[in-house]
Amino acid sequence: MKPAFTRRSSKAAYFTESKPIIRKRLRPVLYVLIVAFIAAFMTGLLVTINSDPALMPRMAYLAQWMNNVILFFTIAGLCVGVYQLNRERYRESTNWLLNTCSVSIIAQAFTNGGIGEAPIIIYPLIIMTAGFFGNPELMRNITRMCMVSLVVLYLLTVMGIEPLDISPDDPSVIHLRLDQMIYCLLIMEVCFRIVNMFVDDHGSILTRLKNDQEKLDFIANHDKLTGLPNRHSCEAHFDQLFQYSPAVPGMSHLLLFVDIDNFKNINTRFGHNGGDQALSKVASRLDDAFRDDNAIVSRIGGDEFIIMLYMKSDQIERRLDLVMKQLAEPMTIFEQTEYITCSMGVMDIKKEGSSFKEEYRKADLAMNRAKKTGKNRYCYFNQSLNDKALKNIEIGAGLHEAIKNDEFVLYYQPQIDLNSGDIIGAEALIRWVKRDGQIISPADFIPIAEKNGSIVPMTHWVIQQACIDCARWHRAGHSDLFVSVNVPSTVLAEGNLAEIIRTECSAAGIEPCYLEVELTESVILENGDHIQQQLQDIRDMGVSLAIDDFGTGYSNLSYLSRLNVQKLKVDQYFVMNLLKSNQDRTIVHAIAHIADSFGMKTVAEGVEEDLLIEPLRELRCNIGQGYLWSKPIPVLSFMGLLGQGASSQDMPEVPA
Known part of the structure; x- marks a missing residue:
C-alpha cells in the first residue's frame, strides 16, 4: 500500500502555501492604502476647492476634479476588498486590492501629467505586489495592462495630445523618445520576470517541502512493512469513527483485535524475512476482507492488527465467520505452503465517548480468551473478562510488596511410604495471606508471578524457608525427612539455582540431600540443553530431582537417564480414576514400570481413599500423597502431625 502524494505546479504551490502569510499581511496593507488614499483624496479635494478656475486652464481644473473622483472610487474599491477579507474571501480581496490600485494609478497617469508624472514610477511596485499577493494570471494581466498604458501614453504625447492638467507653467517634461519608452517597457518586463522567477523558485522549494512533509506524515502514521495505519494513526481514526459518530439502532461500532497464532514458530522456521512475508500477506487479506465495509485496518505492532468498522448488527456473525475463513486459507512463504490462523477479539462499543485505550484493552482480553479456548476463532468481550483482568492487575501489583512485607507462608503436605505408612518427607506449597487476612489462592497468583518476574525472588524465598523448616524437623528428632520444592523454568533460566541451594542449605544447617527439586516435563524438554x-550441578550436591505430573506432558524418556531423575510423580487425575477407568490404571502401571526400570521411585498424587492403597502397591507405586493423610498444613501443624501420627483433615486449608 503506497502513499499517493499531491502533484502541483511550483507557482500554484507558492500561492497555496503562502495563503497564511497573505492572510496575515493583507489586512494591514489594505488599511495602510485606504488611509493613504483618503489623505490624498482630502488633500486633493482641499486644493481643488481653494483653486481659482480663472487662474488655470479649464481642462486642468477639470482634471483635478477627475483625479478626486478617481481617488474616491479607489477608496471604495479598497473598502470592498476589506469586506471580502472579513468574509474570509482572501482571493477576491487580493484581486480587489490589486485591480483597484492598478486602474487608479493608470487613470491618474492619464489625467495627472502623463509620462512625466510620479504615477508611472509606481508601475513596477504594482507588478511586484501582484506577484507576492496575487496569483500568476493576475500578475501577468496587471503587467500587460501597465505596459499597454505606457505605450498609449507615449503615443498620445507623440500625437500632441497633452494630459489634462498640463499648463504652460508646468515644469514636467512629458515627451519621451522611442528608445526611452522601450527602456521603460523593458524595466517592467524585467520586473515581471524577476518576480515570476522568485515565485517559481520559491514555489518549487515549497513543493519539495510539502512532498517531504507528506512523506514524513505517512511514515509517522503508517507501518513501514504493510503500509497500514500504525497505532498512533489508529487512535486518531478511533476518535473520528467512534467517539463522534452517533449511535443508530441496528448498527454497531466494532473494534476487532487480530493476532496471528503461533507467529513465533513462523519466525523460527522461516526467519524474520519469512515472518515479514506472513505479516504482509495477513495485512493484505485483512485489508481486502474489510474493503467493502469502509473499515480502517491498522497494524499496531508485532503480529497484532486492529480493525475498526461500523456495520449492521445482524450481519456481524456472518461477516466475522467469513473473515476467519479467509485468514485460514493457505499461503505461500518462500515457495512453501503454510497454514496460518488468527485469533480475534471482538469489542462491540456501546458507550459514547469511550477511549481508544480502554476499548483496545477490552478487545485484547477477548483475543486472549480466543487463544486460550483453542485459537483460530473469535471471542466477544464480556464484563467477566474485565473483572478478571482487573483482579490480575491488582494481584500483580501486590506481589513484590508481599515479598517485602513477609506475607507468604509455606504449607506442607506429607509424602507417605505406601509399604510402611510412615511420613518420609513433605512437599512445600506456598500460600499468600495478606495483611488484612485475605487469602490469595496460588492458582491465582503463581501464573501472574511467572509473567511479571516476581516468581524468581518468590522461589528463592521458598527454598530458604523450606530449608529452615526442614532443619527444625531434624532438630525435633525427625532427621530422615526431606522437603520438596517446585522450581519453575524462570528460575532455571537465571542460571544460579545451584548457588542458591548451596547457600540456603548451608545457612539452615542441612545437607543438600534432604532437599528435593520438582520440575515439570515441559521445563526440562523446552530448556533441556540449557x-x-x-x-547436574545440583545432583552432584546430592539434591534429588522429581518430575511432577509425569504423563501429562511429552513423556520423552531420554531425559530421565540423562538427568539422573530420582522420582516420577503420577498426576492426581490418573490416581483418582484408578478404580473407575482401566485406561487410567494402565497409565499408572506404565509410569510405575518406567520408574522401576530406571531405578526410580513413583509418587502417587491425589490419594483420597483407603481403597486406593492396595491397588497402588500392586502397581508398584512407592509413595503416596493426598488428602487421605493430610491436607497441606502450616509448619507447626505439620510438626504436630509428625509427633502425633494423626490426620489433619479437620485443619483449615487453602485450595491447592
Missing part, C-alpha cells in the same frame, strides 16, 4: 549442566 539446564542440563545446572541440574
